[in-house]
Amino acid sequence: MNTPHDHIVKSYDEEQRRLLAELVRMGEMAAAQLEAALDVVARRDDRAAERIVANDEAIDALEHEVSHDVMKLALRGPLARDLREILVALRIAADVERIGDYAANIAKRSMALNLAPSLPQTRGLDALGRLALQQVRDVVAAYGNRDAEAAQRIRARDAELDTLYTGLFRELLTYMMEDARAITPCTHLLFMAKNLERIGDHATNIAENVWFLVHGEDLLPPREKRDATNTVG
Amino acid sequence: MNTPHDHIVKSYDEEQRRLLAELVRMGEMAAAQLEAALDVVARRDDRAAERIVANDEAIDALEHEVSHDVMKLALRGPLARDLREILVALRIAADVERIGDYAANIAKRSMALNLAPSLPQTRGLDALGRLALQQVRDVVAAYGNRDAEAAQRIRARDAELDTLYTGLFRELLTYMMEDARAITPCTHLLFMAKNLERIGDHATNIAENVWFLVHGEDLLPPREKRDATNTVG
Numbered sequence A, B: 001m002n003t004p005h006d007h008i009v010k011s012y013d014e015e016q017r018r019l020l021a022e023l024v025r026m027g028e029m030a031a032a033q034l035e036a037a038l039d040v041v042a043r044r045d046d047r048a049a050e051r052i053v054a055n056d057e058a059i060d061a062l063e064h065e066v067s068h069d070v071m072k073l074a075l076r077g078p079l080a081r082d083l084r085e086i087l088v089a090l091r092i093a094a095d096v097e098r099i100g101d102y103a104a105n106i107a108k109r110s111m112a113l114n115l116a117p118s119l120p121q122t123r124g125l126d127a128l129g130r131l132a133l134q135q136v137r138d139v140v141a142a143y144g145n146r147d148a149e150a151a152q153r154i155r156a157r158d159a160e161l162d163t164l165y166t167g168l169f170r171e172l173l174t175y176m177m178e179d180a181r182a183i184t185p186c187t188h189l190l191f192m193a194k195n196l197e198r199i200g201d202h203a204t205n206i207a208e209n210v211w212f213l214v215h216g217e218d219l220l221p222p223r224e225k226r227d228a229t230n231t232v233g
Helices: A011-042 A048-076 A082-113 A122-143 A146-176 A180-217 B011-045 B046-076 B082-113 B122-144 B148-178 B181-216
Strands: none
Touching: A011 A048, A011 A082, A011 A122, A011 A180, A048 A082, A048 A146, A048 B082, A082 A122, A082 B046, A122 A146, A122 A180, A122 B082, A122 B181, A146 A180, A146 B181, A180 B181, B011 B046, B011 B082, B011 B148, B011 B181, B046 B082, B082 B122, B082 B181, B122 B148, B122 B181, B148 B181
C-alpha cells in the first residue's frame, strides 16, 4: 500500500484533480484500444492484434492503481460530500477496465476470424464498433467536463447501438443457417458484436455516474436492458 | 446520502461486521439466483424464469446500498489498514452483482430456448452451471471465513470450468453445422455457457481478493485468461 510518493503531502483538491486527469487518461486509453481493435479486424492483422491483447494489462494495472489512490484519498477525506466523487471514480475505473477487456477480446477473436475467408458481416461489426467507440470517447469527455447533459444524451444514444446490434445478430444467424462453413467465424462475430454491445452498456453506466456526480440523485429512470437478442426465438 | 439511521452511531468494528454479513448475504442471493436459473433451464419453466429476471434488481439495489455503506465507513476509517478491507468489499460487491446479472440473463435466455424443442446439450450446460454454482458458494464462504487457502483452491479449480466450457462450445458448433434448425437455440446455449464461464471468472476475482485481504500482497501469479474458445478457428 506504500508508494515512494507517500512522503510528499499534496493538498486534497490537488490530489483529486490529479486523479480525475488519470481516470480520463485511462478512459482515453481504453477508447484507443477499442479503435485499434476495430482496425485490426478490418485489416486482418494478427501481429497488431497480439499487441492490443498485451496492452490490456496496462489498463488493468492502471485501474488497480487508480482504485488504490482513490481509496487513499477517501481515507483523508474529511467531508461527506466527497463520498459521491469517490464512489463515482471507483465505478468509472471499473467500467473503463471492462471496456479495455472487451476491446482486447475483440482483437483476440480477430485472429481466429482470420483463419477463415473474410465475411461480409465484418462491415456491420465495424459500424457497430465505431458507434460504441464514439460513445466511449464522448462519455469520458463528459466525465472530464462534469457535463450531465452530455451524459444524458450519450445514455439515450445507447438504444441506437442496441438496434444495430440486434440487426447484426439476426443477420449472422441467417447467414449461419445458409452456410454451415460460416458457423465458426460467425460465432466469433456474434461474440465480438456482443462485446461491443456490452461496451455500450458500460458507456451508459459511466453516463449515469456522471449524472449522479452532478445531480446527486438518481433522477434518471432505471436503465432498460435493451438487448433484444436474449429473446430471439 | 442520508439514511434514517444516521443518528444511530455504531462502533466502526460493529459496522464493519454488519457490512461483511450483508455482503455474504448478497453473495448467497446471487448463488440462489444462479441455482434457480439452472433449474428453470432444466424444467423449461418460463414463469419461474421471469421471476428470476425480476429478482435481479434486488441484488443490484443491494450492491448500491453496500457500496454506499462501505464508503461511509471509509470516511470514518481512521486507519490506513482499513483501506484493504474497504477496497476488497467494494470489488466483491461489484463481482457479486455481475454474477447476479449473468444468472438473470441465463433465465431470460431459457425462455427463448423454450421456443424450440429441447436440445441434448442442455445437460452439458447444467453440468457447467453446477460447477460454477459450487465455485460461487465456496468463494462467498471463503470470504465470510477470511479463508485464503480455500480461496486459492477455488481459483485453481477455475481451469476445470474452462475445460468444460471449451468442450461444450465445440460440441455446440458441431451440432449447429449438422442441423441448421438448431442454430438459433444453440446460439442461446453458447451465450448461456459463456455467462457461466464469466461467472467462474468473477468467482476467481473474488478468490483473489480474499487472498489479497488476508495476505496483503498479490503473491498469486497473474490470472491466465483461459477461455480457449476465443481462438477456436
